[in-house]
Amino acid sequence: MRIGTVKESYIADAALFDTKVQRGWMFALLAGLLLLPFFTGQYASYLVCLVLINIVSTAGLNILTGFTGLVSLGQAAFMGVGAYTVALMEIKLGTPFLLNLLVAGGLAAVIGIVVGLPSLRVKGLYLAIATIAASVILHFVFANWTSVTGGVSGLSMPPASLFGFEFIQPDQVYWIIMPITVIMLFGAANLFRTRIGRAFIAIRDRDISAEVLGIRLLRYKLLSFAISSFYAGVAGGLWAYFFRVVTPESFPLTMSIFFLAAIIVGGMGSILGSVLGAVFMTMVPEVLKMMVGVLSPIWPDAVAVMSPVRIIVFGGLIIIFLIFEPDGLAEIWRNIRRFFHLWPFKT
Amino acid sequence: MQMSQVSEQEVSPTLHTEGREILGVQGLSLAFGGVKALSHVSFSVKEGSITSVIGPNGAGKTSLFNSISGFYTPNEGTVKFLGQTMNNVPAPDRAELGMARTFQNIALFKGMTVLDNIKLGRHAHMKTNPLDALLYFGRARREEAELRKEVEEKIIDFLEIDHIRNQSVAALSYGLQKRVELARALAMKPKILLLDEPVAGMNREETEDMARFILDVKEEWGVTVLMVEHDMGLVMDLSDHVVCINFGQVITEGLPHEVQSHPDVISAYLGSGDVAALRKKFKEGK
Ligand SMILES: Nc1ncnc2c1ncn2[C@@H]1O[C@H](COP(=O)(O)OP(=O)(O)O)[C@@H](O)[C@H]1O
Ligand SMILES: [Mg+2]
Numbered sequence: 001m002r003i004g005t006v007k008e009s010y011i012a013d014a015a016l017f018d019t020k021v022q023r024g025w026m027f028a029l030l031a032g033l034l035l036l037p038f039f040t041g042q043y044a045s046y047l048v049c050l051v052l053i054n055i056v057s058t059a060g061l062n063i064l065t066g067f068t069g070l071v072s073l074g075q076a077a078f079m080g081v082g083a084y085t086v087a088l089m090e091i092k093l094g095t096p097f098l099l100n101l102l103v104a105g106g107l108a109a110v111i112g113i114v115v116g117l118p119s120l121r122v123k124g125l126y127l128a129i130a131t132i133a134a135s136v137i138l139h140f141v142f143a144n145w146t147s148v149t150g151g152v153s154g155l156s157m158p159p160a161s162l163f164g165f166e167f168i169q170p171d172q173v174y175w176i177i178m179p180i181t182v183i184m185l186f187g188a189a190n191l192f193r194t195r196i197g198r199a200f201i202a203i204r205d206r207d208i209s210a211e212v213l214g215i216r217l218l219r220y221k222l223l224s225f226a227i228s229s230f231y232a233g234v235a236g237g238l239w240a241y242f243f244r245v246v247t248p249e250s251f252p253l254t255m256s257i258f259f260l261a262a263i264i265v266g267g268m269g270s271i272l273g274s275v276l277g278a279v280f281m282t283m284v285p286e287v288l289k290m291m292v293g294v295l296s297p298i299w300p301d302a303v304a305v306m307s308p309v310r311i312i313v314f315g316g317l318i319i320i321f322l323i324f325e326p327d328g329l330a331e332i333w334r335n336i337r338r339f340f341h342l343w344p345f346k347t
Numbered sequence: 348m349q350m351s352q353v354s355e356q357e358v359s360p361t362l363h364t365e366g367r368e369i370l371g372v373q374g375l376s377l378a379f380g381g382v383k384a385l386s387h388v389s390f391s392v393k394e395g396s397i398t399s400v401i402g403p404n405g406a407g408k409t410s411l412f413n414s415i416s417g418f419y420t421p422n423e424g425t426v427k428f429l430g431q432t433m434n435n436v437p438a439p440d441r442a443e444l445g446m447a448r449t450f451q452n453i454a455l456f457k458g459m460t461v462l463d464n465i466k467l468g469r470h471a472h473m474k475t476n477p478l479d480a481l482l483y484f485g486r487a488r489r490e491e492a493e494l495r496k497e498v499e500e501k502i503i504d505f506l507e508i509d510h511i512r513n514q515s516v517a518a519l520s521y522g523l524q525k526r527v528e529l530a531r532a533l534a535m536k537p538k539i540l541l542l543d544e545p546v547a548g549m550n551r552e553e554t555e556d557m558a559r560f561i562l563d564v565k566e567e568w569g570v571t572v573l574m575v576e577h578d579m580g581l582v583m584d585l586s587d588h589v590v591c592i593n594f595g596q597v598i599t600e601g602l603p604h605e606v607q608s609h610p611d612v613i614s615a616y617l618g619s620g621d622v623a624a625l626r627k628k629f630k631e632g633k
Contacts, residue, residue, distance in 0.1 A: 226477075
């Protein structure tokens, strides 16, 4: 139990992990991430990589939608921009993967800014529609700019490599995906310790009065789009290194809805929520699939019969979460923590 | 001293001793469709003074503040701040120049703590760029540390809100929310502070605290104050200069006691009726 902590200085008070116990857990988590591939098979590594990629993109969308209040259904399309950028750079130029990922993020950010332009005028559902329109246009470009994108058959690309080592298997690509995910999560958390994050939240809460406080609305809305799309672009780039085939169908609109669901289930305006939401949305369908798999020896038709049920159960779980904890998994986590901090003195 | 009903009046320079004009409103008009919220409003705020704008509900006081801070674009007239015409200066730039305000219906950010709401006020004076922010190194860390220190030692201490600094603003009482809004405005490094009904809805004790803060802001911080207020006791006690408006027009202005006893002011408040009784009420003010 930890009832109270005395803060020594303002800097310590403003630290990301402000107690020894928290820092301890953080190191344990990082150590776990470092050791993970040595204890799991390829399939588990595959799942972990997928979760991490989704975490990056979800965190990006949370910055835009959860923290700045701008609804977007363009996240998958921005990932597509990043994925194609990485594929093309890898195929045509063979430049280092870190550079490719940065360019992927940068290009997605630029396109994000363009897509975000209507946000000064329109909000909510209208902005969502504008971002859908942008997604449709980007999809059209991916599918029809054949000379560059390879049209509907897409692009196949070589793996990432470093000093002659090629990252091919999931447990190898993991060493690219995991550190980048960790760094980007710290970046997102840092953002909200500064004036930039505060400006985003102010715009979400009441954008007109934010202006009177000296916040330039257009600049900050576009900045939020840029940062969010940068995250999507990098996530798309990681996705490309992971699957090494990029097609127009790799980033459908349903994937954007997936990310929106992830921030809602995880917790809007919470970095932790982005992580939990992405884990939930990626893992629950897998777990349900495994459960159906377990049934198949006793019930040969299980897979065929249970697939639709699986989807319904997944949808049902999301709805149950929304009803019982509208603030998302992050809030459930906070409640659990509160409980243990005060336990056994107070419950 | 009595002023004419219309606008282009000059404020006599002998009236005040505070010094030069910091804010000048000239011929300001604002209409919402058919409703004329302001017509040809002119007055001047002297540096280092507390100037109050009074007038009955719907007189146009909030509209006036909104036009000054750049929230609304007036149809006619100009606002001059520090000798500079504000017509084409957007609200965020006015804030950066040193114009800070609070809102009649409190505009705090519910998703943030008291501390973050106050820190937000400093936004325009900080330099942290997105890259600094993501890395939280160098400039970002330094600026945040300096800001935190200043907010804690100058503002939070001064306004006596130490005990609530880490609370969410949504959970605070009305009086405390008003105080946090003042704190945020002070974090903006204001040269002029526009307070829209700073003590409305407060009890006696809260009102007295707020009066003390406003006076200290003027005397210790050297910040000019322009406020809208209904509490006559407060207006009479604090103001160096009072402007009374009704139906979007300045009906009179002058020293507090001059405006207080002006028959047009009294009838504006009452509509029409027993002037003597109302005058008595004003006198009791506090
Ligand atoms: N945004 C607005 N749209 C339409 N009418 C408005 C708006 N704001 C104020 N008004 C009108 O302008 C007049 C002055 O209002 P206001 O400035 O709020 O008065 P006060 O603050 O003195 O009570 C009122 O008639 C009010 O209805
Ligand atoms: Mg008003």
